[in-house]
Amino acid sequence: MLPWLCVTFGVAFGSALVPFVSVEVFVLALMMQRPGISWVALGAVVAVAQVAGKLVYYYAGRGSIHLPAFLHRKPKPMTPTRLRWQLRTKRVRGWVEGVKERCERHPHWMFGTYGVSSVVGLPPYMAMTVLAGLVRMPLHTFVSVGLVGRFVRFSALAASPAMFAGWFL
Incomplete structure (x- = not known):
């Protein structure tokens, strides 16, 4: 049993960093x-591995982790295409700033939203981890709420393979 739990930890940690890896499918198959x-x-x-992996995004949102120099954008001259793109994304950037401001004004709203996201996955958990870092959610709150939510999500998923097996067979 222990080797499978170690493999599961690795897959869950990797899926926390790379969103294209589905730990849900792995848990069901296992x-x-x-x-x-x-x-x-x-x-x-899975809960411990997921929260540990998402700490990278949390710290990046806080500004504690900086990207290496080769990943930084180099300044480019303003072209008509770039100008149009900036105008199109202006509304999205304004919306993100508005959400950030509301989260800073109402920390309990962020606590609840992050908790629901860690269980249900909506709003997307990865986005919520970055937002938690942006609004400077306390680390102990981030870890504790994330662990409880992820534990509930993946324990329920692991406890119900018969239901999913009946759907696919």
């Missing part, structure tokens, strides 16, 4: 192939 693994242990391992 529980269908290895039903002897404890769903509680699996939920806990």
Whole structure:
């Protein structure tokens, strides 16, 4: 059981960093192939790995992690295409700033939204981790709410492979 939990930790950590890896599919497949693994242990391992991986995005949102020089954009001359693109994205940038401002004014709203996102996935959990860093959510709150939410999500998922197996078989 321990080797599978270690593999699960690696997959969950990787999926927290790279959004194209689906830990949900991995958990379902693992529980269908290895039903002897404890769903509680699996939920806990995935929760810890997911929150640990999302700490990178949280700290990036806070401004504590800086990108290496080769990833920085080089200044480019303003062309008509770039000007049109800036005008199109101006509304989105204004919306993000508005959400950030509201979250700073109402920290309980951010707490609730982040908690719901960690369980349901809507609004997207990755976006909420960056937003939590932007609004300077306390680290202990970020970790504790994220761990509880992710544990609930992945424990429920690991405990229900029979239902999903019935859908796909």
